[in-house]
Amino acid sequence: MAAPDPSTAGARRPDGDADVIAVGAGPAGSTAAAYLARAGLDVLLLEKSRFPRAKVCGDGFTPRGMKQLIDLGIDCSENNGWVRNRGLRVRGGGVSLELDWPTLASFPDYGAVRPRKDFDELLVRHAEKSGARLQEDTTVTEALTDERTGRVVGVCGYVGKGRDRRPVSFRAPVTLACDGVSGRLALSLGMAKRDDRPMGVAVRRYYTSPRTNDDYLESHLELWDRRDPANPKLLPGYGWIFGMGDGTSNVGLGVLSTDRASGTTDYRALLKAWLDGTPQEWGYRDENAVGAVGGAGLPMGFNRTPHYRPGMLLVGDAGGMVNPFNGEGIAYAMESASIAARCAVQGLARSGASAEAAFAAYPARMSQALGGYYRIGNTFSKLIGNPAIMRVATRHGLPRRTLMAFLLKLLANLYDPKEGNASDRVITAMTRLAPDL
Ligand SMILES: Cc1cc2nc3c(=O)[nH]c(=O)nc-3n(C[C@H](O)[C@H](O)[C@H](O)COP(=O)(O)OP(=O)(O)OC[C@H]3O[C@@H](n4cnc5c(N)ncnc54)[C@H](O)[C@@H]3O)c2cc1C
Structure with a gap:
């Protein structure tokens, strides 16, 4: 479908500020906004920060992520800043194995790396070019609900910072919560994350390194917690080393936080302990670090449900869409966004019960796409615990x-x-x- 002229895209609704409000302009929000705007809808994309902005991430894309980008119409060539890779190198048990991405009909045979600061801006500009209206410096604090029906009819929050801060509210027939792991919008409606589904924690840091050029993403499956040398513990998770091709490596680790000790675990110390055990010549030492260690939660295996409540869909990390097998989240944020956009497009072209049936189909569509796989993943995460x-x-x-x-x-x-x-x-x-x- 050709992108509409942004200046004329989507006639403004008489009864609201937009056809759809998407809260959060990460991969989920920008992808949904692009699809919706291309379908001719008026989309308001609210984002608390201002681009370009950093996001703590491993910056790694498997072919599953690349497929989503290709579907969206993003130029994934190396000329457009993508540093491609051909597979995964797995290290552990004294073995190092290079596994090429499989040749499949459904996915390309390459992955890539790209810093999120750059990637998230690329995606949000793509959404704008498709016709979405981006409003930065806008922090959403809660969902607005209809007093009588409880239906979500918009959001409220504030624009700006400090003294310049002023309250705002926006209304639309449907809202997409794409606000990431914090899930502020869902929490404002009492939708907490589920304790029976896995949650991970990941930390990463950049280092200048001679390993910056690498055709493979590298994962280290044996992650030892050696902080008590007398009692080393094998951790449920893995470390990664992704060569960024710009003189640096993105190095980090992700660990399941199912065990009770997770609240007290010092993940930064764990990263340092692991890296101190890697060869000196790789360069992963404090003196070569670029920037600080950053970390965040990994909400996995649909750990916030239901994915729909009247008027609002949970998309990406807000709905706990991270793959419980490997901690990958960008591909799934984009995949859930494209499914959410399809449901919203259908719903907005109808009225009454038929519209509601289209919106409410979203959880079932997500379940069809990933439910069986995530159920196995959730069991897998219990086993590796x-x-x-x-x-x-x-x-x-x-x-x-x-x-x-x-x-x-x-x-x-x-x-x-x-x-x-x-x-x-x-x-x-x-x-x-x-x-x-
Ligand atoms: C250390 C680490 C490494 C990772 N490595 C990888 C990796 O290599 N590959 C991979 O695929 N995944 C990785 N992930 C997971 C991946 O980062 C997430 O799954 C992905 O970013 C989810 O996209 P999203 O759009 O749902 O949320 P986000 O990317 O978190 O975007 C949410 C957006 O909403 C905005 N926002 C938040 N709250 C509000 C509010 N109240 N009002 C307005 N705006 C708001 C935020 O500023 C942000 O722009 C990693 C995660 C971590 C923590």
């Missing part, structure tokens, strides 16, 4: 290339449900057998 299982898996699993190639497909959610080979068929069968979430 057990150090004994982790130890056996790294020691005996890693040296087996065929098994690892299968696991790459499973962990990165890269398989062909229809056209694939034997391992694709096994994964498809597993996700179908697992009841949807």
Whole structure:
């Protein structure tokens, strides 16, 4: 579909400030805004910060993320600033294995890295070019609800900072909560995250390093907590080293925070302890650090539900969309955004019960897309929370290339449900057998 002229896109509604309000201009909000504006709707994209802005992330894209970008019409060539990679290098159990991204009908055979400061701006400008109206420096504090029906009819918050701060409110028939892991909009309606679903914590730092050019994303599956040298503990998570191609590496670790100690764990100290054990020549030492250590939560496996309540859809991290197998979130933020946009487009073209049926279909659509897979992922995250299982898996699993190639497909959610080979068929069968979430 051709992008409409932004100056004329979407006739303003008489009964509101926009057709759709999207709160948060990360990958979820910008993707949804672009799709909605292209469908001719008037989209108001509210963002608390101002672009370009940093976002703590590993900056890594698997082919699943690249597919979303291609679908959206983003130029993913290296000329456009993408540093592509061809697979995943897995280290652990004394073994290092390079696994190329699989050749599939559904996904490209390359991933990439790109700093989020740059990527998030690229995406939000794409949404603007598609016709969305971006309003920066606007912090949303809560959902506005209809007193009589409880339906979400808009949002309120404030624009600006300090003395210049002034209250604002906006109304629209449908609101997308794309405000990330904080989930402020959902929380304003009492929608807390679920304790029975996994949550992770990840920290990262940039270092100047001779390893900056790398054709593979690298993951370290054996992450030891050696802060008590007499009692080292194998952690449920992994470390990553992503060469950024600009003289630096993005180095970090993500750990499941299911165990009770997570509230007291010093993740920065853990990162340092891990990196101090890597070869000196890689350069991951304080003197080569660029900027501070940053960290945030990883809301996984649909850990905030329901994904719809009348008038509002939870998209991306706000709905706990991060893959519980590998902590990847950008692809899923974009995927849920495109599904949410389709439901909103349908709903806004109808009225009454038919409109509501289209909006309310969103959780079922998400469940069809990812529910079976995430159910297995949630079980997987419970298993790797057990150090004994982790130890056996790294020691005996890693040296087996065929098994690892299968696991790459499973962990990165890269398989062909229809056209694939034997391992694709096994994964498809597993996700179908697992009841949807
Ligand atoms: C250390 C770390 C490393 C990671 N590495 C990777 C990786 O390598 N690859 C990957 O795919 N995923 C990674 N992730 C996960 C990924 O960052 C997220 O899943 C992804 O950013 C989710 O996108 P989103 O649009 O849902 O939320 P966000 O990217 O968090 O965007 C939310 C937006 O909403 C805005 N906002 C928040 N609150 C408000 C408010 N009240 N009012 C207005 N605006 C608001 C924010 O400023 C932000 O712009 C990592 C996460 C962490 C913490």
